[in-house]
Amino acid sequence: MKTHVSAKALLTAAGLALSCSVWAWNEGGGEKDEAMHLTPNVENGMDVFEVCTACHQPEGWGTKDGTFPQLAGQHKSVLLKQLQDIRAKNRDNPTMYPFALPREIGGPQALADVVAYIEKLPMNPDNGKGPWPKGTPQYAKGEKLFKENCVKCHGEHGEGDAEKFYPRIQGQHYKYMLRQFEWIEAGKRRNANPDMMKQIKNFTPDDQKAVINYVSRIPVPKKDLAPSKDWRNPDFD
Amino acid sequence: MHRAIRLIVAAAACLAMAAPAQALDGAQLFKKKTCWACHGKDAKTPVMPNYPKLAGQNAAYALAQMKDIKSGARNNGQTAAMKGVMHLVSEEEMQAIAEWIATLK
Numbered sequence: 001m002k003t004h005v006s007a008k009a010l011l012t013a014a015g016l017a018l019s020c021s022v023w024a025w026n027e028g029g030g031e032k033d034e035a036m037h038l039t040p041n042v043e044n045g046m047d048v049f050e051v052c053t054a055c056h057q058p059e060g061w062g063t064k065d066g067t068f069p070q071l072a073g074q075h076k077s078v079l080l081k082q083l084q085d086i087r088a089k090n091r092d093n094p095t096m097y098p099f100a101l102p103r104e105i106g107g108p109q110a111l112a113d114v115v116a117y118i119e120k121l122p123m124n125p126d127n128g129k130g131p132w133p134k135g136t137p138q139y140a141k142g143e144k145l146f147k148e149n150c151v152k153c154h155g156e157h158g159e160g161d162a163e164k165f166y167p168r169i170q171g172q173h174y175k176y177m178l179r180q181f182e183w184i185e186a187g188k189r190r191n192a193n194p195d196m197m198k199q200i201k202n203f204t205p206d207d208q209k210a211v212i213n214y215v216s217r218i219p220v221p222k223k224d225l226a227p228s229k230d231w232r233n234p235d236f237d
Numbered sequence: 238m239h240r241a242i243r244l245i246v247a248a249a250a251c252l253a254m255a256a257p258a259q260a261l262d263g264a265q266l267f268k269k270k271t272c273w274a275c276h277g278k279d280a281k282t283p284v285m286p287n288y289p290k291l292a293g294q295n296a297a298y299a300l301a302q303m304k305d306i307k308s309g310a311r312n313n314g315q316t317a318a319m320k321g322v323m324h325l326v327s328e329e330e331m332q333a334i335a336e337w338i339a340t341l342k
Binding site for chain 1: 274
């Protein structure tokens, strides 16, 4: 009887440990690795992208109000990881979930194709920005916070790191980033990098807004931008 | 005679320009507010089998559901997928979308 109880207790403990353990941030293997190493067919990527355009827009710019993020110019690795995480339910996104399923997007080759297409799209020259322009105390506060906390992973200019799956955050919409930041801090965005969660855990709501305001105002290199905010993706005329 | 026709054409053009300011275009809104992403371009081929077909739905019912999902009064079923975009639509726009849905076969 005693052994039976402890075995049961052990099992329960193991189950608890499993269900409470943080999902490994970026496990290797699987479809993502496979897709990373396939040669993309960008033409097919364009066809796959069509289903994404209803929300992310034909330009991949998302919406300035931050409801949908800008995807254009994002690193392939990051796009792949997020798609995979949403599909595998490691990142809760009920709105996007059906579109990330294999029957909508396809297998590893289709994933490789669509992310290659998106990465090459020119970015929105008019992304949604925070309320405080350069020269305001809030901007200065955000700049300081950014330099102290974010550059190590996201880079001096928020360019991210493709090799490490760190997203490019320059040019992203203010309200989208703010929402994700809040969710990362609160643990709601479950696929957040644990290092980031640690880094930002003492940020106050004011700190969050200030740093995201600064990030939303980091200029994107001209070569990566569309010629104007009125540019329309000719692939979807 | 020709002059009369010209006058009528001018009057009609004038009316056509004034009209859109009042009537919201439900079909346009259905696309612009991203409804069609999930419910299908024809409003009857949803992306998931557990999402509803909307074409032909009663306008009053559709409007009530949209309002309740937006406010959070209804939060069961698949509403989590829709709630996140509902800040994009005002009540007038929901009304226009509901009326357009009701006209579909």
